[in-house]
Amino acid sequence: MKILVCISNVPDTTSKINFTEGDTKFDTNGVQFVINPNDEFGLTRAMWFKEKQSAIVHVATVGGPNSESTIRKALAIGADEAIRVNAEPTDGYFVAQQLAEVVKNGGYDLIIAGRESIDYNGGMVPGILATLLDINFVNTCIDLQIDSDNVTATREIDGGKEKIATSLPLVIGGQKGLVDESDLRIPNMRGIMMARKKPLNVVEPIDAIRATNDVKFEKPEPKGAVKLVDAANIEELIDLLHNEAKVI
């Protein structure tokens, strides 16, 4: 089985978000970039398939040279090879078209992407990718079992979960649950050394449409101060929720 894990390079979850150039760009100053958490769960599941089912695992990212440290990290965690499509990932449709080309050239059986990138929260790359390739797709995937071509996947739904039977080739949009939190790996020294010798292939983008374009950013209005209610005076909270906030 040949697996491609799609990795989106995103600001660490604790990052302060600011915009620059007249609020037209995300300000990367002082921001640390990491593997998108949803992709980290997927990469860890891919490592399981590598170790238990002898899968070959490649990772791909669509991004500029500055995204290389993030995919190096994926190599250090254990991926065999990396591909970087040299283009700015400004639009999900564009990214999906680039990844579709990578998949066609690499002949992958399983493509593991994340439910969403935590930066632009598009939640669209895996679904568009699967549709462009005309292959199966399971979103918000929290469990994935593969027995030759037969796949059993579980997806999270509103209020519960759903088990799905499908087959390879397949794209998933993975998330927390796909592996145990405690199984997530931090690259060790040996992994980091080995990663230096692994191939990181840079390919140029294909011609593709960009369907969307962010023209301006804005930060939310600063929040007013919290209204504190004395623990001895719970009626006051109920009154505020009823008469002021009008939510009960």
Add this chain to the structure above:
Amino acid sequence: MSVLVYTESDNGKFKKNALEVASYASEVAKQLSTNVTAISINATENDSLGAYGVTKILNVNNDQLKTFNAKAYANVISEAVKSEEAQVIIVSSSSDTKYLAPILAAKLSAGYVSNVVAIPESTSPFLVKRTVFSNKGFAYTQITTNIKVVGVSSNSFGLVENSGTAQIEDFNPAINDSDFSTKSIEIDKVVGKATIADADIVVSGGRGLKSPENWGMVEELANVLGAATACSKPVSDMGWRPHSEHVGQTGKPVASNLYIAIGISGAIQHLAGVSASKTKVVINIDPEAPFFKAADYGIVGDAFEVVPKLIEKLKEFKAQNA
């Protein structure tokens, strides 16, 4: 050019988000001086949609579509888009719809923008406001393709009623057997209980509650309020509560009218996922807990004393206001 809205139903009944996206679509149709057509699948109460601005409903009745299937549903909606020559398609943010929307967009070579929180700033160019960076910012995003798919954030627009009626037409697109190469084999879902996705009120507990046995009072509070229950990430990691209750940046997003956080510190990743809620209440023993900076109302106190009292007073309040 018309506006098409996908109105999602559950067991024949429209979900609240269906009425919200219908309201939104009707506002967009006004901007474009056109009408709204809804596409519904196996819905039984279609006449209710007229009151939210829909003038025509394409209703699909098909046993093959009894259980949700993203590809088959996307295909049906895409056929409706073609038959209506729709250029703007409005969808919700439920998990099923977030599953099918990218498939639909790719089928139609359409740009798709999710998490949209307001009616379009302008329709030419087509510019929408959406949340980005897990609610830490907004982007104004232009969709440049001919056909546009707009995913509306839950609870961001609300319901707008009017006195219209809709004309209902049967719609019978061909269903491809190949769409069922992903097949639902088992659904495990709480029934008769509000879910985090569509509850007006969510009551959430954190590590401050100390052990799973103490969730009785969280559930009782939720019961009194008709609320869904949720939890912080460590609580689900430790197995105190099911994973499906974990909310935050890496869990389920919450966009309820009221979010009550009990014994939750308010870590940045937690707040990112719940900050779209309109009113936030925090109950925490530590006045320095970061959640107090993000909340509208707060009580500094021991949850084990405050919550039982809150339940008792709410019961009295409900009895008086029933």
